[in-house]
């Protein structure tokens with residue numbers, strides 16, 4: 697009897713850590729085109745789109761057969777010459793799953809890379825302020841405070857697990873995109889930050905960066 701209870705507990709545990717399979721709706725959105733075909737970018741002004749954009753995303757199975765197509769189509773979408781971005785999150789194309797693409801301005805050639813089930817594990821107290829926009833919010837830009845440095849855990853498109861420390865502008869993109877996975881938009885951050893007092897510390901601390909890294 698005791699053994700049976702333990703076995704069922706173990707099974708429940710296995711089921712809960714395994715990501716939920718893609719739904720029929722999710723599968724049809726992803727497979728509605730080929731790997732070079734862009735997807736429609738959801739807009740906050742549309743009530744049905746807003747519901748998805750403000751929803752929380754869940755993890756995706758690393759072995760999900762449509763995952764490579766999803767990543768390719770998200771890449772085609774963020775590279776749309778008419779509306780280019782520096783990052784994109786799966787909810788923005790209608791899939792509430794923890795998948796983002798980020799342009800790595802801190803790497804040679806500034807490639808776009810895919811991050812599966814990303815989690816920010818640590819954030820610096822030091823903040824930076826920078827102007828942000830969003831593919832899902834037309835015509836609005838705003839100055840958002842973001843953590844200067846973050847530590848990110850994620851899986852790459854080959855299913856390998858990584859933990860990485862990221863700084864500067866690239867860290868801003870990671871924070872913007874992982875916020876999307878929690879249904880948070882940069883305009884929500886602007887509202888939150890209105891209620892908090894911040895002090896500029898440039899006058900107190902002499903910060904330097906090598907010229908070759910200045911883009912960050």
Ligand SMILES: [Zn+2]
Nearest residue numbers: 829830831832
């Ligand atoms: Zn965005």
